Amino acid sequence: MNSSDPFELQKREYKKMVQQVKPKPTVIKNGIMAFLVGGTICAAGQLLMNFFKARELGTQDAGLATAAVLVFLAAFLTGLGIYDEIAKYAGAGTIVPITGFANSMVAPAMEFRSEGMVFGVGARLFTIAGPVLVFGIVTAWLAGLITLVLSL
Amino acid sequence: MYYGEKTWEKAEQRIFQETMELALHKANLKTGDIDFMLAGDLTNQIIAANFTARGLAIPFIGLYGACSTMYEGLALGSMLIDGGFARYVLVGASSHYATAERQFRFPTEQGVQRAMSAQWTVTGAGAIVLGSQGQGPRITHATVGKVTDFGEMDASDMGAAMAPAAADTLLQHLKDTGRSPGDYDLIATGDLGKYGRQLVVKLAEQNAVALSDSYTDCGTLIFDESQDTHAGGSGCACSAVVTCGHILDQMKQGRIKRFLGIGTGALLSPCSCQQGESIPGIGHAVVIDAG
Missing domain, CATH: 3.40.47.40 (Stage V sporulation protein AD)
Known part of the structure; x- marks a missing residue:
């Protein structure tokens, strides 16, 4: 898009027109829903954690068991076609917790089953979760490096 | 499914x-x-x-x-x-x-x-x-559209990306035929949805063409509010199903005599979007006469 574009003025005017017409995202409603649903998931996680701790699992093991239960539930609900219905209203509330991660792995697995186990499920399993893992691990690595340098 | x-x-x-x-x-x-x-x-x-x-x-x-x-x-x-x-x-x-x-x-x-x-x-x-002969309805005119791109980038707002192409084809068609929107019982664009339709009305207005209630969009017709599809329907089947089903039916019943349809398309691919390209649109117009 260079400055000699004959449609530049038209494009700029059109952009304004689109901004007038385009519906505003319902930020406040989305925020409240995300808080409620996300909070509920986290509270459920805490209850599970307490439950496992009361059964004399150590803090770390109780955390792992909690994560396993949440991941299982999210995967199960995705399989039943319910998770995306909740997410429609909950938005970030269902994406951010560990359940969102489970959903983002099971959804492509179901979707690409039709292309076979290797090139379908295998190759596409991480299409959405992949970037999260890559940048998550890179960030963790950088954080580790910084800690190491500071501790010298 | x-x-x-x-x-x-x-x-x-x-x-x-x-x-x-x-x-x-x-x-x-x-x-x-x-x-x-x-x-x-x-x-x-x-x-x-x-x-x-x-x-x-x-x-x-x-x-x-x-x-x-x-x-x-x-x-x-x-x-x-x-x-x-x-x-x-x-x-x-x-x-x-x-x-x-x-x-x-x-x-x-x-x-x-x-x-x-x-x-x-x-x-x-x-x-x-x-068919080359028969009782009709009959296609009398066709205006092949130009690919039009006003730099829209939002792949979740296809109506805005396609509206300039639809408006361009509509205006070109009216210019070529010397007709006005009033010459048609119904004008319908393909799948601009609720907001794209409003943009076409605005763009036509800028060019001194007033579109009345006889202008609709197949994307706004196909789904009911209760289906919660947000801006409406899209896809090849949107204009195809509404035209071949609803509109030709209305024509058969004599409610529509002359119809101007503009099929709209967003010519993007996931690859072009990810590479930062804007979304070009196109609109092809066809006139169907009942007689």
């Missing part, structure tokens, strides 16, 4: 083939009577159309005009007949929510929140048999 098949792609193809066969049956014709089949859809390499053509064994010209494919086919088919190259042409287009969704966006079970301007791909297919 599966329509008794193993995959969504197979389901779309079966819907497409059954629609084409139904059109032939209604026209009382056999596949051997048809000189050309013009068809397309949204899947990569238009497999739904290709595999339907495999089943029908009619000389086949595959089309891709994104969601404008039905109207692209109607314009080309009428030209083939008008030029004396064919007696009968079978035109069709299909789309499927799940095949489109997984190609252009996310897996269907992925928990995402769709934008309010987003549209819902229609699952279905439409087919029309064009």
Whole structure:
């Protein structure tokens, strides 16, 4: 898009027109829903954690068991076609917790089953979760490096 | 969604083939009577159309005009007949929510929140048999659109990306024919949705053309508010199903005498979006007269 574009003025005017017409995202409603649903998931996680701790699992093991239960539930609900219905209203509330991660792995697995186990499920399993893992691990690595340098 | 098949792609193809066969049956014709089949859809390499053509064994010209494919086919088919190259042409287009969704966006079970301007791909297919003679309805004019791009980048607001193309074709058509919107009982764009429709009205207004209530959009007609599709329907089947079903029906009942349809398409791919390209649109106009 260079400055000699004959449609530049038209494009700029059109952009304004689109901004007038385009519906505003319902930020406040989305925020409240995300808080409620996300909070509920986290509270459920805490209850599970307490439950496992009361059964004399150590803090770390109780955390792992909690994560396993949440991941299982999210995967199960995705399989039943319910998770995306909740997410429609909950938005970030269902994406951010560990359940969102489970959903983002099971959804492509179901979707690409039709292309076979290797090139379908295998190759596409991480299409959405992949970037999260890559940048998550890179960030963790950088954080580790910084800690190491500071501790010298 | 599966329509008794193993995959969504197979389901779309079966819907497409059954629609084409139904059109032939209604026209009382056999596949051997048809000189050309013009068809397309949204899947990569238009497999739904290709595999339907495999089943029908009619000389086949595959089309891709994104969601404008039905109207692209109607314009080309009428030209083939008008030029004396064919007696009968079978035109069709299909789309499927799940095949489109997984190609252009996310897996269907992925928990995402769709934008309010987003549209819902229609699952279905439409087919029309064009003939060199008969009682009508009749295609009288066709205006092939120019690819128009006003720099819209938002893939969840296709209506805004396609509206300039639709408006451009509409204005060009009125200029070419010397007609005004009042000459038509109904003007319909393909799949601009609620907000895209408003943009066309505004763009026409800027060019001193007033569009009244006789202007609608197939994307706003196909779904009910209760279906919560946000801005309305989209996909090849959106304009195809509404035109071949609802509008031609209205014409049969004598409620519409002269109809101007503008099939609209967003000519993007996931690759072009990810590489930061804007979304070009196209609109093809066809006039159908009842008599």
